[in-house]
Amino acid sequence: MSRRLLTDDPCFAASDVAQALAACPLGFVDVGARGGVQSHVDAIAPLAAVLAFEPDAEAVPAVRQSLMAGWQRADVEPVALGDRDGIGTLHLFASGMNHSLLPAAPRFRTRYAVGSLADVGSVSVTLNTLDTVLFGHREAEPFWGELLKLDVQGAELGLLSAAPRTLAERAVTVIAEVCFLDIYQDQPKFSELEQFLRSRGFTFYGFLSLQGWSQKYLDKRTTEGRERLCFGDAVFFKDPRESDDPSIALRHWQVLYVTSLLLGFVDFAIEVASHAPVSDEEAQRLVSAAVRWSRRGVGDAITEVQALLAQIQAEPEAARLHLGRFVDARRSLADVSDALLPRRAIQRPNGTVLSLPTDEG
Numbered sequence: 458m459s460r461r462l463l464t465d466d467p468c469f470a471a472s473d474v475a476q477a478l479a480a481c482p483l484g485f486v487d488v489g490a491r492g493g494v495q496s497h498v499d500a501i502a503p504l505a506a507v508l509a510f511e512p513d514a515e516a517v518p519a520v521r522q523s524l525m526a527g528w529q530r531a532d533v534e535p536v537a538l539g540d541r542d543g544i545g546t547l548h549l550f551a552s553g554m555n556h557s558l559l560p561a562a563p564r565f566r567t568r569y570a571v572g573s574l575a576d577v578g579s580v581s582v583t584l585n586t587l588d589t590v591l592f593g594h595r596e597a598e599p600f601w602g603e604l605l606k607l608d609v610q611g612a613e614l615g616l617l618s619a620a621p622r623t624l625a626e627r628a629v630t631v632i633a634e635v636c637f638l639d640i641y642q643d644q645p646k647f648s649e650l651e652q653f654l655r656s657r658g659f660t661f662y663g664f665l666s667l668q669g670w671s672q673k674y675l676d677k678r679t680t681e682g683r684e685r686l687c688f689g690d691a692v693f694f695k696d697p698r699e700s701d702d703p704s705i706a707l708r709h710w711q712v713l714y715v716t717s718l719l720l721g722f723v724d725f726a727i728e729v730a731s732h733a734p735v736s737d738e739e740a741q742r743l744v745s746a747a748v749r750w751s752r753r754g755v756g757d758a759i760t761e762v763q764a765l766l767a768q769i770q771a772e773p774e775a776a777r778l779h780l781g782r783f784v785d786a787r788r789s790l791a792d793v794s795d796a797l798l799p800r801r802a803i804q805r806p807n808g809t810v811l812s813l814p815t816d817e818g
Contacts, residue, residue, distance in 0.1 A: 463500045463719070468814075469746035473739050474711045478504035482529040483712060484600030484627070488538055488587070488616065489608035491516045491554060493523055495632065497665070497719050498604070506530035508601055512537035512547060512582050513556060539584035540615035547582045551575040557610035558584075559641035569670060574640070587620035591627065602627035603712045608634045608690075611644030614653060624657045629709055630716040631659060631693040637686045638670075647691065658700065659693040662722055664789065666690050678777055692720055698732060707734060714743060721790060723751040727803060737809045744803060745814045 463469055483505040487494050490509035498505055507528050511520045517535045524531035539545050539558055548560050552573035555561075561574040591601050602623045607613045613633045617624065631654065635647035651661050669684025694713060697705045710733040718726035730743035761783075768779045803811040 460499055462503065463715075463746070463750060464503055466746045466749055468742040468749070472742045472746065473735065474714060474743065475504065477708065477711055478715070481600055482506040483715060484508070484598070484603040485606070486510070486587070486591075486602050486604070487606045489606075489610070489634075490520050490523075490533075491556075494520075495606045497721075499527070500719055501715060502527040503529060506598075506600065507532075508595075509533045510538055511535060513553060516553060534590060536590070537582040537584050538587050538590070538609070538616050539612065540586070540619045541584060542586055542589055543584050545582055545584040546579050548576070549578045549580065551577055555610060557612065557641050558615075559611045559644055562639040562642050562644075565638065565640050569672065587616060588622045591623055599627075604628075604630045604632075604716050606632040610634075611636065611641035614645040614650050617650075617653065624654075624659075628659075629695050629712040630720070632665065632720070633691055633693070634688060635691045636688045640688070647689075651691070651693075654693050658695050660696045660699050662692045662694050662717075662725065664689045664691055665720065666789075677781065678775055681777070692722070694722075694725070698728070710734065714747075718747055718750060723747055731803050731805050731811055737805065737807075737811075740805060740809075741811050744811045748814050 464475065469475055478501070483498075483501060485495075485498050485505050485507045487507060488510045490511050491513065494507055494509060498507070505528060507524060507530070509520050509524060509532070511517050511533060512535065514535060517533055521533045524533065537545060537547060537558070545558055548557050550556060550561065550573060555573055561571075561576070565571065566574045587602070595601055605623070605628050607616060609616060613635070617631075617633075633650060635650055636644060637647055655661070667689035668687050670687035671684040675682060694717060695709070697710065697713070710729060714726050714729045714733065717723075717729060726747045727744050730740050730747065733740065733743075735743075765779060765783050769776045772779070803813070805811065
């Protein structure tokens with residue numbers, strides 16, 4: 458199946474944002490890319506560059522292979538990022554996805570019988586800070602780090618603490634895996650990461666995913682219940698509307714528009730477009746592209762529900778599992794609690810009111 462590209466939208470393709478990214482790509486840094494590069498960015502791949510970090514030498518070829526198609530530029534840094542430059546210990550576990558600079562928390566591993574966190578050894582690795590890499594041999598490529606995705610098994614806050622230049626001069630959007638309990642020893646919790654990023658000018662906007670954890674006593678095919686919240690992927694934006702700084706660069710607004718749209722924060726992307734220091738014509742192009750990107754027709758809903766029904770009919774014993782996965786995939790995209798409230802006009806600071814595209818336009 459061919460992927461859907463934002464660049465296929467005629468309004469976006471004609472925008473100054475698209476032209477700017479064609480000249481200087483969106484700089485996406487994916488730290489912890491062993492499981493594959495963040496798919497949300499695929500839709501802008503022709504106008505984006507991805508720099509993936511993976512310290513496990515055995516996993517690097519697979520990561521490199523996954524980056525071969527579609528991106529304007531792509532590369533892999535086979536190094537470990539941490540809270541300092543020097544030598545560190547990479548703790549190895551039964552699942553390579555769980556390798557971490559932190560040892561596993563015995564209480565969590567034992568309580569929940571997490572076999573994937575069984576120790577299989579450790580290796581010494583050379584550590585660099587993100588600032589060392591981006592402002593060292595990558596300094597001639599000034600776009601890296603505009604979008605950061607961090608999945609480093611509990612070491613996210615340490616990594617960010619050692620990257621003050623990246624956060625101050627480059628980063629616009631941060632996606633970070635966050636935890637609400639100790640999977641690894643002494644790992645910072647979501648509240649600590651949120652406070653740290655807030656103090657650096659970033660605003661928490663929501664979660665892309667959330668994962669619960671339980672003792673697995675129940676058969677989910679026949680029961681339902683809540684689980685202890687364990688971890689998730691949190692999104693932070695450096696939001697100009699939360700700042701009194703009048704000197705925020707146009708590039709910042711452009712990257713913020715694209716990343717918020719790709720991550721599903723469409724209402725915010727429209728707000729960014731309408732308040733950015735651009736012409737009314739450019740703002741209208743971006744608003745139109747955002748609305749069309751988010752639009753889903755009744756036919757789409759019918760097709761999705763019919764596919765769900767077909768799954769349930771084919772495997773009635775797994776009906777609740779199919780329903781649960783259907784809900785999980787759409788949970789954060791189906792907030793309709795305010796659907797009956799009146800919609801607001803899209804008004805720019807200069808008083809211009811922007812229009813919404815019709816179904817045909």
